[in-house]
Amino acid sequence: MMEDKKITKELVYEHGITDGEYEKILSILGREPSFTELGVFSVMWSEHCSYKNSKYWLKKFPTTGPSIMVKAGDENAGIIDIGDGLAVSFKIESHNHPSAVEPFQGAATGIGGIIRDIFTMGARPIALMDSLRFGKLSKPNVKRLLDGVVGGISHYGNCIGLPTVGGEIYFDETYEGNPLVNVFCLGILKHEDIALGCARGIGNSVYYVGAATGRDGIHGATFASEELTDEDRRPSVQVGDPFMEKLLLEACLELLQTDAVVGIQDMGAAGLTCSTCETASRGNAGIEIHLDKIPQREKKMSPYEILLSESQERMLVIVKKGREKEVENIFKKWDLHAVNVGKVTDGNMMRVFFHGDMVVEIPAKSLADDAPVYRREYVEPEYFNRLKNMDLSGVKIPADLSDCLKILLSDPTIADKSWVYEQYDYMVRTNTVVLPGKADASVIRLKKTDKLLALKTDCNGRYCYLDPYQGAMAAVAESARNVVCCGAKPLAVTDCLNFGNPMKKEIFWQFKNCVEGIIKACNKFETPVTGGNVSFYNETSNGAIDPTPVIGMVGLIDKEEYVTTSGYKNIGDTIVLLGPLDSSIGGSEYLSLIHNIKGGALPEFDIDLEKRVQDCCLFLIKSGIIQSAHDISEGGLAVSLSESCILGSGEKQFLGASIEISLLDERIDGILFGERQSRIIISIKPQDLESVIAQADTFGIPCTVLGKVVPDLLEIRYDGETIIREPVSGLSSVWNRELASSMA
Amino acid sequence: MNFVVDIVVTLKPSVLDPQGTTVKEAFHSMGYSKVDDVRMGKYMEVTISAGSKEEAQGKADEMCRKVLVNPVIETYSFDIKEQEKQEVN
Amino acid sequence: MLRFGVVVFPGSNCDHDCYYAIKHFVSDKVEFIWHKSDKINELDCIVLPGGFSYGDYLRTGAIARFSPVIEQVKRFARQGKLVIGICNGFQILLESGLLPGAMLRNRSLRFVCKYVSLKAVNTSIPFTCEISKNDILKIPVAHGEGNYYIDPQGFEELKKNNQIVFRYCDAQGNIDDASNPNGSVYNIAGICSKEGNVLGMMPHPERCCDARLGSLDGLAVFQSILKSLTLSH
Secondary structure: OHHHOOOOHHHHHHOOOOHHHHHHHHHHHOOOOOHHHHHHHHHHOOHHHHOOOOHHHHOOOOOOOOOEEEOOOOOOOEEEEEEOOEEEEEEEEEOHHHHHHOHHHHHHHHHHHHHHHHHOOOOEEEEEEEEEEEOOOOOHHHHHHHHHHHHHHHHHHHHHOOOEEEEEEEEOHHHOOOOEEEEEEEEEEEHHHOOOOOOOOOOOEEEEEEOOEOOOOOOHHHHOOOOOOOHHHHHHOOOOOHHHHHHHHHHHHHHHOOOOEEEEEEOOOOHHHHHHHHHHHHOOOEEEEEHHHOOEOOOOOOHHHHHHOOOOOEEEEEEOOOOHHHHHHHHHHOOOOEEEEEEEEOOOEEEEEEOOEEEEEEEHHHHHOOOOOOOOOOOOOHHHHHHHOOOOOOOOOOOOHHHHHHHHHHOOOOOOOHHHHOOOOOOOOOOEEEOOOOOOOEEEEOOOOOOEEEEEEEOOHHHHHHOHHHHHHHHHHHHHHHHHHOOOEEEEEEEEEEOOOOOOHHHHHHHHHHHHHHHHHHHHHOOOEEEEEEEOOOEEOOEEOOOEEEEEEEEEEOOHHHOOOOOOOOOOOEEEEEOOOOOOOOOOHHHHHHHOOOOOOOOOOOHHHHHHHHHHHHHHHHOOOEEEEEEOOOOHHHHHHHHHHHHHOOOOOOEEEEEEEOOOOOOHHHHHHOOOOOOEEEEEOHHHHHHHHHHHHHHOOOEEEEEEEEEOEEEEEEOOEEEEEEEHHHHHHHHHHHHHHHHO | OEEEEEEEEEEOOOOOOHHHHHHHHHHHHOOOOOOOOOOOEEEEEEEEEOOOHHHHHHHHHHHHHHHHOOOOOEEEEEEEEEOOOOOOO | OOEEEEEEOOOEOOHHHHHHHHHHHOOOEEEEEEOOOOOOOOOOEEEEOOEOOOOOOOOOOOOHHHOHHHHHHHHHHHOOOEEEEEOHHHHHHHHOOOOOOEEEOOOOOOOEEEEEEEEEOOOOOOOOOOOOOOOEEEEEEEEOOOEEEOOHHHHHHHHHOOOEEEEEEOOOOOOOHHHOOOOOHHHEEEEEOOOOOEEEEOOOHHHHOOHHHOOOOOHHHHHHHHHHHHHHO
16 A cells, blocks of 8 residues: 555655655654655645745735725735725636646646635626736747647636636747746635635534546645746646536535535635645634545555545535535536545644545644745846947937837737637627727626726736846736726735745745735725735746736726727827837837847836826726827837727727837937836827826826827827838738737 | 447538537648548447347447437447357456 | 526536627526436427536537437427527537537637627528628627538538628628638538528627627627517417
């Protein structure tokens, strides 16, 4: 039997447990662990479950605020009050490594996991988003990954009936071989319906419900905490069953409407082990389970395998004593098999039995909360100052700036993403008020209320590489700016921190600085962090990925009439820039794509100015003045203008813009394509210009009249000279075509 | 007695098979120019207990017609063999 | 007041959307019908909504047709009452033999979700009586298997009996290959039974009954149902 495997130094190391950690295990148990217990410690103390390398820094995030009902880290996901007795629960999580190995199932099970995190809080999931990163699309393997990941999200999300309403995709060689698949889910609930993942009440029953347990994903949690090596990791991939998840979702939400349930938790990373010890730990109770009662779909599974399996679509439910029949009946209605596998016990021990023999006896808290916490060393990498001080004044301004604009518009990172989102059912549940791509964020309504939500994920990894602190601040700022452009007040964020190997001091320096940037920005925007996930070890033989702390922002729109989109609306409207004109090209997509340079100092970023620009924009939207709002991001001012033209164009009429800029002695390529933050281009009725200028003055922000909306042509003049003059129909087809034709 | 029925369901020859066509084109682009046609289908392994092979055959055929196959677009064929003795445990 | 019933399979996911659209914009009397029901209340119209009824394992709609409720739906249809199947509901109607033909995977092999234009080519049935012949409706599709197939003989029957109700077209009403989102025979988006009381359509009318969602064209289908039922009452 595997149980009798002798504990050797090698076996301890194979489980990723250090000498120091093993000492700690010995002192907790007062004896040598069994093989099964060693496995249990190894998954619970892995980075993925314990955040042992990041916790010290994550604790610094602002996590409180007047609207926070459940705080980050306390439960599967945080909960935010949105008024009228309603609350939202949302979270973003990575599924990078599984998606690299098997893109379809990796992405699909990522969706399954994040949905379970939300409905275990008692919330009805209502929307999904995905933040994806791939290598350059010219590589065949990247196409395979993109096709698989989008297919997997589409399969799972569509089948379960959740609209995938937005997100973002970047293509950059840094992600080659290590794509990022970060998935976001948001749910809504009434205040009184909050469910918690805790086991309490001695004698209460522990139920297992959902799919049977197989050998899939054993050591998935430790797997996610190692650098990707090759083929040998393949067996760890799990297969998702969205139909089973749909049944679980409906059954659990129905169940939570009774008061028969004490606690509920999904089996995600570290499966049965994690859900058992975490519920007990939160409830300050002990727990016992009997593994031979666990439904199994493979023969001769050992206790070690049953405990560590990461088979999908399984839940643990703690049921009040005497209410078991009621619970079983609800599951039966949904054709689910619920099995009573144990009970809540006195004390604090997690005890696991197999055919009557006790195979695990560990204090639950020591597994869930007492994992070691490390303060990793960090050092500023050599590249940081070198790239920051790179002299960009020698970068030649291309002769044909129209051509540059078209190259940028056809860049898959910037181009139209309809090839992706048309594979997602983004309309199911009939709440999607703004269809994907039409605005800076996704907007969904909340039926039976006047409220709507704006959702967005953002992060530019290149910025975060060149300057982690400022790059991370910019990620928060941009996500806030995006929801503001839709008419929303930023509420709170969830973050997914994707980095390389934290044992490398330079990587940890990136991590630490990004965290500090997020803290600074979240404090400024008064958007607490409600939870999220850390994904380390995103490295291949070519090195680490650019640091990519993805921010998922949720904003609240008070009234339907505030909803604002990016496209121009009427010929003759005045186009105004809120925020500064600027010409710095450091870190831009333009510099990377046209000049093949990854470097330079990021453009100046003043977070106070950013906040004022956003406040001013939101004020103007609420005053009913703004016809369209679109921020300046990748590709700069020229791309932002082009997009508003394209998005405003209809089947019969193309809308263009006539733009006049004068900013003497500045580089024109920088003005057109530079990516300074804190800028929003709005269109307004000409008669409202005076009040816009007055408000900009009141808010203390720069404001420049750029031109007006005209038919058909985008024309940009610089100091009187025409720099760009392009039919919008042409720009539109360049922008529309690229991704679809690459993937045909 | 237990019988294992190996069932293959394919689209009727007259029905366009977009999946098969895509795979064929992939073959061609990889240089396997001699591949004339690819048809995709479904394979199912059903274990049933029956008194005789004939009875199993009858059951299998009925299950195909009633559930596993949509006669508008699909055809099927199957093989039946008696299941080998299960190892004791 | 006319009574609607929306069938709920375990994997239905447009059941609430149909319910919401009917309740708010069509008729106050609407109820869910659980798929295990072997008895249904007095109703005027049954809706089979979209979704993935039983995970769509085997074939879309293949398992759903064995649900007890389908026998009720069949009986209901035989009485000449109205049954509309949308998306997965259409697939179930095909699998259960209430409508002829079958669904194949989209020719792109990918799920497709977008607004499409439809030409109403048969406006003499209860589901389209409020629509003018050859009117163009903008209604979204969202499916992975909407590639309608029928053999040539069956197709001739369809045409002869005027069973083709909606065809995919472009914004100007041209019916061509470019406006066919899934590869359906003859750009077919919706068909009805010979008697005209059972309609199956891939596009989702329930998704565009609310001005706040961008199009009201789906309402025309429900208003037609309402009018025809009111007239017959």
